Amino acid sequence: MTPVVKDYEVHLEMFEGPLDLLLFLIKKNDLDIYDIPISQITQEYLSYLDLMKDLNLEVAGEFLVLASTLMQIKARTLLPSQDSEEEGPDPREELVAKLVEYQKYKEAAKFLEARAERFKDVFYRGSPHFSDEEKTLSIGVFDLLATLREVLDRAEEGGMEVAGEEFPIEDKMRKILHLLESRPYVFFKDIFQDERKRLAILTCFLALLELIKLQKVFARQDGPFAEILIYRKEAPASAEGGIDHGEHGTQERP
Amino acid sequence: MENTELKSVLETLLFITDRPLPIGQLCKVLGESDAGRIGSMIDELKSDYASRSASVQILEIAEGFQMATRPEHAAFVRKLYADKMTLKLSSAALETLSIIAYKQPLTRAEIEQIRGVEVIAALETLLEKRLVRVVGRKETVGRPLLYGTTPEFLRHFGLKSLSEMPPIESFRPSPAQDPPPAAEPAEASLASQNPEGA
Amino acid sequence: MENTELKSVLETLLFITDRPLPIGQLCKVLGESDAGRIGSMIDELKSDYASRSASVQILEIAEGFQMATRPEHAAFVRKLYADKMTLKLSSAALETLSIIAYKQPLTRAEIEQIRGVEVIAALETLLEKRLVRVVGRKETVGRPLLYGTTPEFLRHFGLKSLSEMPPIESFRPSPAQDPPPAAEPAEASLASQNPEGA
Numbered sequence: 001m002t003p004v005v006k007d008y009e010v011h012l013e014m015f016e017g018p019l020d021l022l023l024f025l026i027k028k029n030d031l032d033i034y035d036i037p038i039s040q041i042t043q044e045y046l047s048y049l050d051l052m053k054d055l056n057l058e059v060a061g062e063f064l065v066l067a068s069t070l071m072q073i074k075a076r077t078l079l080p081s082q083d084s085e086e087e088g089p090d091p092r093e094e095l096v097a098k099l100v101e102y103q104k105y106k107e108a109a110k111f112l113e114a115r116a117e118r119f120k121d122v123f124y125r126g127s128p129h130f131s132d133e134e135k136t137l138s139i140g141v142f143d144l145l146a147t148l149r150e151v152l153d154r155a156e157e158g159g160m161e162v163a164g165e166e167f168p169i170e171d172k173m174r175k176i177l178h179l180l181e182s183r184p185y186v187f188f189k190d191i192f193q194d195e196r197k198r199l200a201i202l203t204c205f206l207a208l209l210e211l212i213k214l215q216k217v218f219a220r221q222d223g224p225f226a227e228i229l230i231y232r233k234e235a236p237a238s239a240e241g242g243i244d245h246g247e248h249g250t251q252e253r254p
Numbered sequence: 255m256e257n258t259e260l261k262s263v264l265e266t267l268l269f270i271t272d273r274p275l276p277i278g279q280l281c282k283v284l285g286e287s288d289a290g291r292i293g294s295m296i297d298e299l300k301s302d303y304a305s306r307s308a309s310v311q312i313l314e315i316a317e318g319f320q321m322a323t324r325p326e327h328a329a330f331v332r333k334l335y336a337d338k339m340t341l342k343l344s345s346a347a348l349e350t351l352s353i354i355a356y357k358q359p360l361t362r363a364e365i366e367q368i369r370g371v372e373v374i375a376a377l378e379t380l381l382e383k384r385l386v387r388v389v390g391r392k393e394t395v396g397r398p399l400l401y402g403t404t405p406e407f408l409r410h411f412g413l414k415s416l417s418e419m420p421p422i423e424s425f426r427p428s429p430a431q432d433p434p435p436a437a438e439p440a441e442a443s444l445a446s447q448n449p450e451g452a
Numbered sequence: 453m454e455n456t457e458l459k460s461v462l463e464t465l466l467f468i469t470d471r472p473l474p475i476g477q478l479c480k481v482l483g484e485s486d487a488g489r490i491g492s493m494i495d496e497l498k499s500d501y502a503s504r505s506a507s508v509q510i511l512e513i514a515e516g517f518q519m520a521t522r523p524e525h526a527a528f529v530r531k532l533y534a535d536k537m538t539l540k541l542s543s544a545a546l547e548t549l550s551i552i553a554y555k556q557p558l559t560r561a562e563i564e565q566i567r568g569v570e571v572i573a574a575l576e577t578l579l580e581k582r583l584v585r586v587v588g589r590k591e592t593v594g595r596p597l598l599y600g601t602t603p604e605f606l607r608h609f610g611l612k613s614l615s616e617m618p619p620i621e622s623f624r625p626s627p628a629q630d631p632p633p634a635a636e637p638a639e640a641s642l643a644s645q646n647p648e649g650a
Binding site: 015066104107110111112115123124127 | 269270271272273313320321322323324325328331339340341343344345346347348349351352353355356368369370371372375376383384406409410411412413419420422423425426427
């Protein structure tokens with residue numbers, strides 16, 4: 001199937017993998033990692049995959065591999081249990097073990113993040129300076145996709161699409177910036193307020209990604225699964241008195 | 255070397271260094287065999303600094319000692335460097351880093367096995383920020399590179415050594431939906447090291 | 453800002469800076485319009501340091517102020533940095549470096565295209581030795597990092613500027629000559645560069 005939205009050069013940097021998506025869905029639905037309802041999770045997983053394809057996001061091959069693993073596990077649960085010993089390792093157990101393993105490192109990453117926050121105000125001679133600020137979406141891709149899904153579910157069903165109707169991404173970008181002209185932030189969902197058509201909503205979403213990439217706006221979320229807010233990015237205040245490290249990303253040592 | 259002189263040279267070295275100096279290296283540079291003596295001289299220096307409320311402190315960090323600024327004046331340091339002193343890592347980079355920290359030395363393929371997705375971009379960022387380095391090659395087919403953390407990693411996260419990190423099993427999700435384990439067992443020792451609290 | 457506080461922040465700034473700070477810049481960072489006041493605070497700091505015979509001094513160098521070690525202990529400072537001064541590069545690192553020098557800015561993938569082998573280990577060595585740095589990101593898919601050479605690179609090879617490098621075409625091999633095979637990146641130099649020999 002060809003993606004719904006084509007020809008737009010919007011690329012979301014996707015560093016999250018299929019295990020991230022599964023763990024996200026488990027948390028979102030408040031499921032027990034050791035006792036995953038496989039039908040439900042498979043269905044949700046596949047719907048996110050479809051959405052990613054519709055958005056023309058680069059979906060890593062690993063996502064498809066995991067999709068087939070999920071379907072394989074689902075198929076097994078539908079069969080009457082037989083001598084499972086002969087069938088080799090249980091794919092479900094393997095998957096749970098992987099998730100549990102990865103989850104530990106995700107928690108450890110939070111530990112590191114908290115440490116960095118506590119020590120961010122202590123500087124050493126020779127502390128590196130960062131000329132190129134690491135560009136991070138301050139919220140996860142799957143949080144964005146989850147909200148987009150809700151918006152799509154609420155919108156009218158696809159029957160209303162008019163063939164050939166176009167929604168230029170530039171228009172949607174202007175619309176978002178216009179919304180932000182009179183206030184410092186808007187709710188993510190408000191961006192889609194007057195959109196009823198699936199394609200328009202997807203385009204609007206891509207417009208938002210593009211604006212984030214261009215650093216005209218940024219997205220923020222205070223806490224897991226909280227409402228996502230879109231902020232206008234102020235022009236950086238002139239770095240008065242600052243040492244210009246533009247040509248000096250590294251320091252000279254004695 | 256006589257005590258006053260030794261303390262003075264120590265102060266010089268702790269000032270000039272751009273990375274934490276382990277006691278062993280200080281012994282070598284100073285031509286002093288008694289590590290305990292160096293240790294107590296550093297303690298004296300520390301309390302000298304504290305007692306005259308110097309704006310600089312001596313910290314034990316990353317398996318060594320180094321001078322550092324105090325958090326109170328962070329705003330001015332940031333202004334001096336035009337805000338280019340704060341490193342914000344993406345969650346992908348942080349997760350890759352935590353895998354490396356606990357499992358080092360390991361190969362890129364081994365990291366990818368755990369994360370379930372390619373990590374080359376995150377790895378490159380971590381190498382560039384010098385939080386991670388190549389520590390050797392694995393003696394298997396293709397002799398892939400092995401990665402490990404750097405002293406800069408310890409310094410960035412305010413760790414004296416890797417052993418200050420909580421055991422990885424403390425992060426294991428519990429079967430019921432209990433909140434994840436408290437993240438910072440090492441609190442006490444750091445608070446004393448960094449009296450102001452960050 | 454009150455005098456004690458001002459002095460304390462000044463001390464922090466003069467400590468942390470890696471280059472001399474002119475009074476004008478200090479005024480801006482401190483939000484203080486009276487340059488004379490800053491000047492006399494620096495004088496006070498100077499005499500504080502002198503009166504307690506600190507091993508560090510505040511110097512006025514051509515363009516501004518900076519903390520520096522005292523000449524008495526120079527021998528120890530040199531000893532500390534002795535290992536660091538010698539810089540040995542593997543042929544893999546040298547080849548990677550010359551590709552970066554001539555083709556900068558370019559991405560890791562572009563270097564690998566030219567060398568035909570993975571260059572991440574060589575790149576890491578060059579970053580560690582500050583001969584190479586990240587100069588930006590390429591605006592293509594994935595926004596890969598772009599690498600370029602540093603001022604340290606010029607200094608190390610005794611070049612005034614990049615334009616002093618011979619044109620790359622002057623290295624065109626004669627038809628008969630085969631290029632030498634790409635060598636393994638040697639890990640040897642990492643340890644010697646690290647003063648503690650970690």
